[in-house]
Amino acid sequence: MTYQTKSKIFVRDDGEAGLQVFSPYTGLFYNIPAEDRTEVLEWLDGHRTTVSQCYLDSIGLLWKTTFAKVAEQSLIHVPTSTNISIDRLLVINWLITGKCTHKCPYCYAQDMRELDSCIKTEADVDRMVSIVLSYSPLAVVISGGEPLLHPFFRSIIEKLHGKTGIIVDTNGILLTEEHIQFLKENDVVVRISVDSLIEKNDRITRQTCERKRQPDNLSAVLKAVELCIRKELTLVIHTVVTAANKNDLLSMGEKLYCVGVHVWKLMQLVDIKTNEAKRLTVSYQSSEHFSRLIKRSVNAMWQDRMRVIIQENNPRSLNATVLVSPDGRFLTQAVSGNKKIPLDPSYPNMPREEEIRKRLDLWEHRKRYMGE
Structure with a gap:
């Protein structure tokens, strides 16, 4: 437990x-x-x-x-032997809504946009929180869509508080000082998605749902980042490495370091089968090259204040994530492509643990979050 x-x-x-x-x-x-x-x-x-x-x-x-x-020591996770069996989920990603302010071309939740949320009352919140906690996750990631759009966002956080670690994924556009104070009081870690600090490059991947892009989107996100730092809310900057931003990463890392960001997570773009996403995809070899450059900067300049996590999505890896869709189904997603797979077709809304183990590589699941 x-x-x-x-x-x-x-x-x-x-x-x-x-x-x-x-x-x-x-x-x-x-x-x-x-x-x-x-x-x-x-x-x-x-x-x-x-x-x-x-x-x-x-x-x-x-x-x-x-x-x-x-700073002079390796800031790695404590290793463990591979001669043991892993049979429990570490993290559950709960997509509480498919609604979003953006339509990022690489979004893995594009197929969730039209799904209605199964949470319409406080009783629904209690039911879903109970189901999620029944798997005793070490942490729950509250995601979407944009989770701040859900009318029961605060209630979900309050009912999870103290029972599991909580991470909130957001694009930062809607994040206010009031939100930040609430999240800090509930021991929440906030992950804000920032792909580039250059407006024209940010515009390529951070496309709004409105026909006309708001010119101050990036500045609004950066203000939210600065506010989180000033209010000492635990903050992770999440960046997807694409063809649009791969040449910006070193300068971006330097700026994040200078403003006081402590944790920066970079993720290789998942192979999503859309024409726009394909144009943004960076080859595995190219991604490894930029990973080496970033690691060199960490060792040379940033390690006294900033931890950098590089998640390399090896196309040979097996299913490693657990997603709860807005309508309450438990799914996993292949590393390559955007296909979602029910963890238990017979009981999609409350999968049996033996069925989860059949469809999920629990070692890959563990490595994804612990970086082993």
């Missing part, structure tokens, strides 16, 4: 697979080998004041220590 420790960090004991950890201070996931679980749990619950240095430098980041103090 997932629970929140005294330190506000979420943990789940998976037996021989070790202790799974999610930090709301960074939005990062860790795995603790089984032999160290007692030491780490006692530390997170305030029953001991010291812990092995590797855990202080990883789980303790932005809670007990700063990036600068561990």
Whole structure:
């Protein structure tokens, strides 16, 4: 069972697979080998004041220590042996609405736009939260569409608070100071999507649903980013690497570092079968090249303040994500293409765990979030 420790960090004991950890201070996931679980749990619950240095430098980041103090060390997730079985979900991505202010050409949720939300009353919120929590996820990602558009957005957050880690994915356009205060009070990590800091390049991938693009979209998002930093809300900048922004990444990383962003996640564009998305796709080899450039900058300049996560979507990888669609179905998505697959065709709204294990590569699922 997932629970929140005294330190506000979420943990789940998976037996021989070790202790799974999610930090709301960074939005990062860790795995603790089984032999160290007692030491780490006692530390997170305030029953001991010291812990092995590797855990202080990883789980303790932005809670007990700063990036600068561990700048010379490798800021990696604690590794674990592959000789163990993985049989539990780590993260559930809950798309609470298909409605959005944008129509990004690479969006993996394009086929969710017309779906009606299954949440129309507070009773519906209680029911869906109960179902999602029944799988004891270490964290739930509240996504869409644009989740801030859902009328029960706050209620969903409040009912998840304290029971699992919470991450909210947003394009930042609608994010206000009032939202930020609410999210901070509920220990939420916010991931804002920013693909480029250059207006003309941002315009290529960040297309609004309105026929005429609002000229201040990018500036509005950047104001939201600055406000999150100023209010000390845990923030992750999420960037999809495309042909439109691949040459901007180093300068973008430098600017994010300078304004105080602590975590920057870059993701290779998933192979979505639309003509517009194909034009934006970067080859796997080209993506690896830019990954190396970014990693070099991390080691040389940024590691004292910013953690960079590079998620390389290997086209040979198997299904690794769990999606809950706006209408309440549990799905997974192939790495290549936009096809969604029911996790349990017989019980799509409450899949059996044995059926989930048949259709989901749980090792790939784990690697996706822990970066092992």
